[in-house]
Amino acid sequence: MGWKEYLLRRIIQLFFIVFIVLILNFLIINLAPGDPASIMAGELATKEYIEAVRQKWGLNKPIYERLISYVSNVVHGDFGYSFTYSQSVLSLIAERIPITLMLTLTSSILAFVIGLLLAVRSAQNAFSKEDIIVSNAMLVLYSVPSFWLGLVLIGVFGVGLRLLPTSGMTDVRAANTGLLLAIDILIHSILPISTLTAIQIPVYYKIARNSIVEQSSEDYALTFTMAGMNRSDLFRKYILRNSLLPPVTVFALHLGYILSGAVLVEIVFGWPGMGRLLLGAVYSRDYPLIMGIYLITSITVAFANFFVDILYVLLDPRVKYTNESS
Amino acid sequence: MSLLEVCKVSVEYKTWNSKIEALNDVSFSLSHNEILGILGESGSGKSTLALTIMKALPKNAKVRNGKIIYKDKDLLNLSESMLNSIRWKEISIVPQNSMNSLSPVHKIGDQLYDILKLHNPSIEKKEALEIIKEKLTISNLGENIVDKYPHQLSGGMRQRVLIATSLLCEPKIILADEPTTGLDVVTQYQILKELKELQDKIKFSMIIISHDISVIVNISQRVLVMYNGQVVEEGKTQSILEEPMHPYTKALFEVQLMVGRIKKEDLKIVEKQDNKIQNFENFSGCVFYFRCPFATQRCKNENPRLTKVKNEHSVACFLYG
Ligand SMILES: Nc1ncnc2c1ncn2[C@@H]1O[C@H](COP(=O)(O)OP(=O)(O)O)[C@@H](O)[C@H]1O
Ligand code: SF4
Numbered sequence: 001m002g003w004k005e006y007l008l009r010r011i012i013q014l015f016f017i018v019f020i021v022l023i024l025n026f027l028i029i030n031l032a033p034g035d036p037a038s039i040m041a042g043e044l045a046t047k048e049y050i051e052a053v054r055q056k057w058g059l060n061k062p063i064y065e066r067l068i069s070y071v072s073n074v075v076h077g078d079f080g081y082s083f084t085y086s087q088s089v090l091s092l093i094a095e096r097i098p099i100t101l102m103l104t105l106t107s108s109i110l111a112f113v114i115g116l117l118l119a120v121r122s123a124q125n126a127f128s129k130e131d132i133i134v135s136n137a138m139l140v141l142y143s144v145p146s147f148w149l150g151l152v153l154i155g156v157f158g159v160g161l162r163l164l165p166t167s168g169m170t171d172v173r174a175a176n177t178g179l180l181l182a183i184d185i186l187i188h189s190i191l192p193i194s195t196l197t198a199i200q201i202p203v204y205y206k207i208a209r210n211s212i213v214e215q216s217s218e219d220y221a222l223t224f225t226m227a228g229m230n231r232s233d234l235f236r237k238y239i240l241r242n243s244l245l246p247p248v249t250v251f252a253l254h255l256g257y258i259l260s261g262a263v264l265v266e267i268v269f270g271w272p273g274m275g276r277l278l279l280g281a282v283y284s285r286d287y288p289l290i291m292g293i294y295l296i297t298s299i300t301v302a303f304a305n306f307f308v309d310i311l312y313v314l315l316d317p318r319v320k321y322t323n324e325s326s
Numbered sequence: 327m328s329l330l331e332v333c334k335v336s337v338e339y340k341t342w343n344s345k346i347e348a349l350n351d352v353s354f355s356l357s358h359n360e361i362l363g364i365l366g367e368s369g370s371g372k373s374t375l376a377l378t379i380m381k382a383l384p385k386n387a388k389v390r391n392g393k394i395i396y397k398d399k400d401l402l403n404l405s406e407s408m409l410n411s412i413r414w415k416e417i418s419i420v421p422q423n424s425m426n427s428l429s430p431v432h433k434i435g436d437q438l439y440d441i442l443k444l445h446n447p448s449i450e451k452k453e454a455l456e457i458i459k460e461k462l463t464i465s466n467l468g469e470n471i472v473d474k475y476p477h478q479l480s481g482g483m484r485q486r487v488l489i490a491t492s493l494l495c496e497p498k499i500i501l502a503d504e505p506t507t508g509l510d511v512v513t514q515y516q517i518l519k520e521l522k523e524l525q526d527k528i529k530f531s532m533i534i535i536s537h538d539i540s541v542i543v544n545i546s547q548r549v550l551v552m553y554n555g556q557v558v559e560e561g562k563t564q565s566i567l568e569e570p571m572h573p574y575t576k577a578l579f580e581v582q583l584m585v586g587r588i589k590k591e592d593l594k595i596v597e598k599q600d601n602k603i604q605n606f607e608n609f610s611g612c613v614f615y616f617r618c619p620f621a622t623q624r625c626k627n628e629n630p631r632l633t634k635v636k637n638e639h640s641v642a643c644f645l646y647g
């Protein structure tokens with residue numbers, strides 16, 4: 001099977017998965033106890049609105065017809081309407097996505113890079129004192145809950161040292177614009193990004209370190225050493241490239257949680273992203289919003305998995321374009 | 327005049343709870359254009375010997391004493407940079423066959439190019455490619471191999487790639503550590519034949535290491551039999567074939583070459599469990615003592631030296647004086 005054919009197959013598979021997610025989403029709404037129309041309309045909905053929802057989603061029609069109209073609504077970008085925010089679900093989510101990505105994407109990339117650099121250092125002096133100390137420190141950090149670390153950072157840098165803002169995305173009192181606003185947001189993001197970065201570093205560190213140590217004792221490392229290649233060239237040209245697959249895979253898989261993974265940290269730091277949106281939606285039983293967030297999140301996970309499969313083929317020539325995983 | 331001289335080399339490995347004596351006073355020499363076979367069961371120290379010559383022993387290994395003289399220099403005493411100028415240019419190795427003897431995620435051509443460049447830093451890519459293709463061709467491979475990854479090749483082809491790799495810088499000496507182990511018999515035979523033809527054509531000395539007598543006998547002019555880190559017998563291949571002397575060599579020959587009519591006691595010798603390694607440190611007798619059917623009290627207390635019995639045929643056993 002050729003590369004293009006493989007890609008096409010994976011894309012079709014992706015659509016299929018998204019479609020199943022859609023159906024599950026639909027079934028959850030419809031199998032939930034109570035009147036689906038009033039659930040979907042939300043608790044604050046008026047009788048007229050509930051009736052309108054019933055008409056619009058065809059809730060008086062048989063289930064398969066309703067499924068078709070639900071899917072077609074979603075495909076056309078209609079995720080429903082949030083009463084708590086008086087706004088369409090899709091536009092609500094779209095507003096929050098970049099705000100969350102600012103935290104999650106930045107921290108994921110930082111954690112990957114820092115974790116990898118530490119791993120390289122550790123692995124090159126494997127089982128040295130430094131390696132053992134760093135490894136154990138990482139183990140401790142790995143077991144720290146994100147919200148707790150967030151609170152500690154707030155205590156130290158916010159309340160204690162008074163260096164950094166601890167809540168929200170902007171200084172509401174300052175009402176900055178332009179460059180000042182950008183700087184304000186940046187400063188506000190330092191603590192939440194640090195928290196998220198710190199808790200993700202151990203995973204990348206551990207995986208990359210072990211992968212490098214393992215690859216360093218592979219037969220090809222010996223072959224190149226015996227051929228006269230020095231340690232640093234061997235590392236740069238061969239060992240690193242061979243060691244990258246596991247950490248890169250974890251990174252790509254992690255992208256699946258890029259929208260939903262920061263909920264606790266967003267809450268601790270009052271960051272107005274997807275996490276806060278979801279929390280608010282749950283408190284106010286804003287079902288259309290919850291379902292919308294759920295749908296977007298599941299689709300992100302599906303896309304991340306798709307991305308990993310493609311990446312695998314690009315990074316490792318041994319992976320055949322077969323369909324074992326499907 | 328010999329090309330390579332190995333003198334009284336001893337190597338030990340340290341593990342967390344013990345020391346393993348992998349080589350004990352190993353001495354031999356290699357002449358120009360000679361093919362020397364090293365025969366011994368698994369664990370007898372053959373790979374350790376090859377790694378010692380390449381100075382690529384693992385960290386937990388220590389060369390206790392000995393010299394390896396090549397061109398008036400002791401390889402065991404060279405600086406890293408001097409060493410890297412000898413590796414591959416003068417002495418190269420065909421590593422023990424495995425899936426990952428080359429990097430699995432780099433194209434074969436790129437890997438060979440990197441090795442070639444190590445020793446010819448100013449070489450043009452085009453010229454390098456010519457050399458690589460030439461070495462692949464003489465190793466009985468197609469030129470298209472340069473664009474392949476190791477996993478796309480069969481075991482035999484991978485082994486030929488390793489042979490081509492070892493030829494890249496036209497070394498004087500090639501070490502081949504179990505070059506055919508793990509391949510089917512037909513491929514084994516072909517590769518041995520190709521190696522011999524190559525050696526005939528482009529002239530180099532070779533040390534071929536194997537646990538398999540038929541491999542050694544097929545290709546080498548002289549044989550070194552190793553047991554538990556020591557050379558127990560050495561001689562011309564013909565001489566050893568006609569008259570194996572050491573009880574271990576004899577048993578090995580009986581079992582491996584005359585499968586049809588194995589004597590029970592020979593099989594017992596070869597199969598008998600080794601319990602010597604644990605109490606090796608305070609044992610000063612013959613290395614083969616615990617498995618030898620002819621052992622005497624003297625064998626328990628003294629370790630026989632390798633002594634010449636007849637023309638260029640030496641053995642380390644009290645049965646021969
Ligand atoms: N890295 C190592 N650490 C400890 N012991 C080793 C190591 N490599 C080899 N040995 C031991 O040294 C002895 C010789 O091994 P080796 O040279 O690989 O033998 P061969 O190649 O003849 O099979 C064996 O007893 C083996 O267990
Ligand atoms: S010296 Fe003794 S124990 Fe050793 S091989 Fe000869 S007879 Fe056997």
Ligand SMILES: [Mg+2]
Nearest residue numbers: 372373422504
């Ligand atoms: Mg070996």
